[in-house]
Amino acid sequence: MAILEGVDKQYINGQWTEGSCETIIEDKNPFNQEKLLSIKGASQEDVDKAYKTAEKAAESWGKELPQKRAEIVNNFHDAIVDNKEELIEWLIKEAGSSRVKAEAEIQISLGIIKEAASFPSRMHGYITNSRVPHKENRVYRRPLGVMGIISPWNFPLNLSIRSVVTAIALGNTVVLKPASQTPITGALAIAKLFEIAGLPKGVCNAVVGKGSDIGDYFVEHEIPKLISFTGSTPVGRNIGKLAGQKLKRMALELGGNNVFVAMEDADVDQAVKAALYGKFMHQGQICMSINRIVVHESIADEFVEKFVEGTKKLKVGNPQDKEVTIGPLIDSKQVERINEDLQKSIDAGAKVVFEGKSDGALMHPTVLDHVTDDMPIAANEIFGPVAPIIRFKSNDEALTIANSQDFGLSGAVHTKDVEKGLQFASKVITGMIHINDQTVNDESNVPFGGEKGSGIGRFNGDFIIEEFTRVQWISVQHEPRDYTPFA
Structure with a gap:
């Protein structure tokens, strides 16, 4: 009943x-x-x-x-x-x-x-x-x-x-x-x-x-x-x-502008799987969703190729369909807002490596490479299925990117050296950060909350x-x- x-x-x-x-x-x-x-x-x-x-x-x-x-x-x-x-x-x-x-x-x-x-x-x-x-x-x-x-x-x-x-x-x-x-x-x-x-x-x-x-x-x-x-x-x-x-x-x-950092020694296949989940779960409409994917330049080409392959496999459509993993945004106004930031970022030099279409409140995933931290699609909280990938040369540069925005909710860092990951994570000004995982985590017995904005x-x-x-x-x-x- x-x-x-x-x-x-x-x-x-x-x-x-x-x-x-x-x-x-x-x-x-x-x-x-x-x-x-x-x-x-x-x-x-x-x-x-x-x-x-x-x-x-x-x-x-x-x-x-x-x-x-x-x-x-x-x-x-x-x-x-x-x-x-x-x-x-x-x-x-x-x-x-x-x-x-x-x-x-x-x-x-x-x-x-x-x-x-x-x-x-x-x-x-x-x-x-x-x-x-x-x-x-x-x-x-x-x-x-x-x-x-x-x-x-x-x-x-x-x-x-x-x-x-x-x-x-x-x-x-x-x-x-x-x-x-x-x-x-x-x-x-x-x-x-x-x-x-x-x-x-x-x-x-x-x-x-x-x-x-x-x-x-x-x-x-x-x-x-x-x-x-x-x-x-x-x-x-x-x-x-x-x-x-x-x-x-x-x-x-x-809100959050959460970073997902893949270091030079990251397990690329596992990092890609985690990034797909953390970016596209509920169309990216989660405060903990990955907002910026920050990848070391030495593994960036491989990461981007495999991330795009994974993105292509995600089914978009009516969430009543059990096979669908990406449904609509809450309304078409959100799509318009995201598309505006998306276009501005493309005009500023971001490269579209996988282009999605929009239909009303339904927005297919889009993947951008060669994004910089000051582009709107990185500087603003996306809250939608757009994945900006930023390449970095050194861990100090990655840390600067991680702490650059007035947000500090969640984050993730991938590396085979857990102690190195822990050292990096401890310097990120955020309420939560996860080593070799994605950013969307919530457990009822651990502190959940953020810093800054x-x-x-x-x-x-x-x-x-x-x-x-x-x-x-x-x-x-x-x-x-x-x-x-x-x-």
Whole structure:
């Protein structure tokens, strides 16, 4: 039985209600523009109601026994498993996901949920010594209260769940705002699955609305203590400014201009396989996608030849086809943006070694050689299936390229000498980097996040527990203290 029928409304205080804004959100299949559903958008009044509902629910949810919170998180996990195929179908038709990507997104989400189920019993406080005689210092870890979460359209289910399930497991309540392109997989499916899991009313709320209608208000609202945002760097900077003025906490996972470095001694065949995955998974619409392929000049000809051979084998088309690995971009505007940077880079001297065509939101892969780091296709985050290859002469030059942009999310370096790779990786200013692998990695127990324009804060494991809770120091004076000379 389909569980996602009728979830085309706002979800506030456990009720599915029509939004009160005049704006209509049209949810369309990016491959063929088929209308999936329409949602009457949320207004600022709806956002206010959702936050006040979450604030009231926080009073009891923050005091809930840890085993009860863990039970509901585990129920949420099971609800996803039970409805996996329906969720995959929605990821394919709403987000343009290939089946491989959709299945991977489900698996990553399930890993995060299992990790989060342990969080209620990992909110450790501690007792420490004092410089004052007969005093005891106790440090308690508490939920923050209400959190506002804004999620993107590229991995909508995973990147919403990452913040939502963690917040809830730690005793917080949430209001979730998805990207307008993916309201079901980015929010409303999650609300429904938590409803099935038995989550009390008001703990998880979802508002679907245009950023122009509710975006700034959602961030500036007085109730949420933390804003979690995953998306582009320009939008993230604005959110940082708005939230900073209100002295809110922030967890911002933003864009990336990730380098993939193949050194002189790299295993070319393995490097090519890794680069194909890291560049073209989900059409390159991943914050961790390879943006610049940086190859030593001594192996560049071989690398380019084999990379083009691999690119030619990728099937492009309707993601409903299980053989398709490259589906549509989220909309045709993204194609236009990328093609503009592509043409400017070709005009500047980049050589097209494999040319793809564009048809609406469908963009076939393109491979460029002899790209320089200042060309638009290298300097800008691509977020699409264009692979720019930059040749380098020395490792120092490669390191300069790796650190040249105002991003630092992920990276990769290929070499047969692991220690040399480790030395290089440690000098790259990035939150994550992988030796002899590709750039698209996420594991639920290791810190996920970036440096510079790629954001602030870390997700996963103990790192996200720190981000999504607060600590309180309470001291106990067991015997009377000497206050001389005052008393």
